[in-house]
Amino acid sequence: MDGAAVKMKKDLILVFLLFLSVATYSQKKTSEPVNPFVEIDKLVDDNNTSFSTLNAIAAFVDSTFKKEEDKCRAIYHWVTKNISYAPELMFTYKTSNKRTQLVKDVFENKTGICIGYATVFDTLCKLVKLPSYIIEGSTKQSFLPAIIGHAWCSVKINNTWQLFDPTWGSGYLQNNKFVRRLNNDYYFTDPDKLIKTHYPIDPIWQMKMFPITLYQFHTGAASTIKAQWWYQDSINDFLKLSEIEKITAMARRLNEFGTSSEVTANYYNYLKSKEGEYYTKKLNSAGNHFNHATEVYNDYINFKNKQFTPTKPDAEISKMMTAVTELVELSKAEILGVPPDFTEQSATYIQSINKQVKELESKIEQETIFVNRYISTKKASRKNLFYVKTIYGIPVK
Numbered sequence: 001m002d003g004a005a006v007k008m009k010k011d012l013i014l015v016f017l018l019f020l021s022v023a024t025y026s027q028k029k030t031s032e033p034v035n036p037f038v039e040i041d042k043l044v045d046d047n048n049t050s051f052s053t054l055n056a057i058a059a060f061v062d063s064t065f066k067k068e069e070d071k072c073r074a075i076y077h078w079v080t081k082n083i084s085y086a087p088e089l090m091f092t093y094k095t096s097n098k099r100t101q102l103v104k105d106v107f108e109n110k111t112g113i114c115i116g117y118a119t120v121f122d123t124l125c126k127l128v129k130l131p132s133y134i135i136e137g138s139t140k141q142s143f144l145p146a147i148i149g150h151a152w153c154s155v156k157i158n159n160t161w162q163l164f165d166p167t168w169g170s171g172y173l174q175n176n177k178f179v180r181r182l183n184n185d186y187y188f189t190d191p192d193k194l195i196k197t198h199y200p201i202d203p204i205w206q207m208k209m210f211p212i213t214l215y216q217f218h219t220g221a222a223s224t225i226k227a228q229w230w231y232q233d234s235i236n237d238f239l240k241l242s243e244i245e246k247i248t249a250m251a252r253r254l255n256e257f258g259t260s261s262e263v264t265a266n267y268y269n270y271l272k273s274k275e276g277e278y279y280t281k282k283l284n285s286a287g288n289h290f291n292h293a294t295e296v297y298n299d300y301i302n303f304k305n306k307q308f309t310p311t312k313p314d315a316e317i318s319k320m321m322t323a324v325t326e327l328v329e330l331s332k333a334e335i336l337g338v339p340p341d342f343t344e345q346s347a348t349y350i351q352s353i354n355k356q357v358k359e360l361e362s363k364i365e366q367e368t369i370f371v372n373r374y375i376s377t378k379k380a381s382r383k384n385l386f387y388v389k390t391i392y393g394i395p396v397k
Helices: 003-021 036-045 054-064 068-082 086-091 099-109 114-127 214-220 231-239 243-257 262-305 314-336 344-376 381-388
Strands: 132-141 150-156 160-164 171-172 177-180 187-189 198-200
Touching: 036 068, 036 114, 054 099, 054 231, 068 114, 068 150, 068 177, 068 314, 099 114, 114 132, 114 160, 132 262, 160 198, 243 262, 243 344, 262 314, 314 344
Parallel strands: none
Antiparallel strands: 132 150, 132 198, 150 160, 160 187, 171 177
């Protein structure tokens, strides 16, 4: 191999390593575009020394700006201007990061990675009553997909969801060091442009009428979706769901659009684990309610065996069976909230507890009849209700 070839090989290796070092971060810009938000940005900078808390920033934004887009701009500028990227923390990204502590740490240290930028941005938006959502996913630059996750945001401005990436908007990495260079390309970003580098876990956050799969994202192929996605409506409907409904919907769409990358596979497993935790909790709750119902029922039977002594008011005796019924209903409701085929073990458990519930309900029905008859009987004759007659006519308890 001649000298030129050796040099070319070294150059290619250098370029490859450079791509790896910025795979989840913004590219360096070579020109300085005109900033159309200079007046808003200046107001934020001029008051920056008075911002000792996130609430102080939010109060300033709320009192200074009236338009939603101006409030969002002020927040975007503060975050991108004041938070520095910490490359040494790049591989600490976790979906399960505790958001409250994360916001506190990033604000106090003024450093963080993408999830820190996104969480601070999201928190400030919500403090000024701007609906906001943290989008998690993966990124790529050139032909290289990232091997770790990334986070950016969407904010609802004038009833329309828009895209923002305060991390990539704050600067870039050079020789693994952060260089601040504010970038408005990631403020109100066009979905068609952002999808070239950012792939959200949930395809509704692509904000495209024809979303692309993970394979299409990596290869640059066009979407094969036939029917249009009205993503603004889908997002609004999605955010109204319960947490478990959101998890289930995300896992379903993620599985449909592709989990072949390390990031998507890990996130899919995370969603399934959260789903498992939720349904396991419901099954445990169902079992606890049923066990409690059984205990209350047994207490009632013991009391009945003592011919309802010591004496209790009729209303209290009636409530004993009502309490058992309510606990059984709670158990049944929890079971109904779990897919019967969630796991093989859960299916067996559900079948078993349903059988026991039916048996207990049958007993409850019989004892409710007895209690009602007891209460409707004159007190002087109530003792007779605790006896049955044998074939010889001798009363036996």
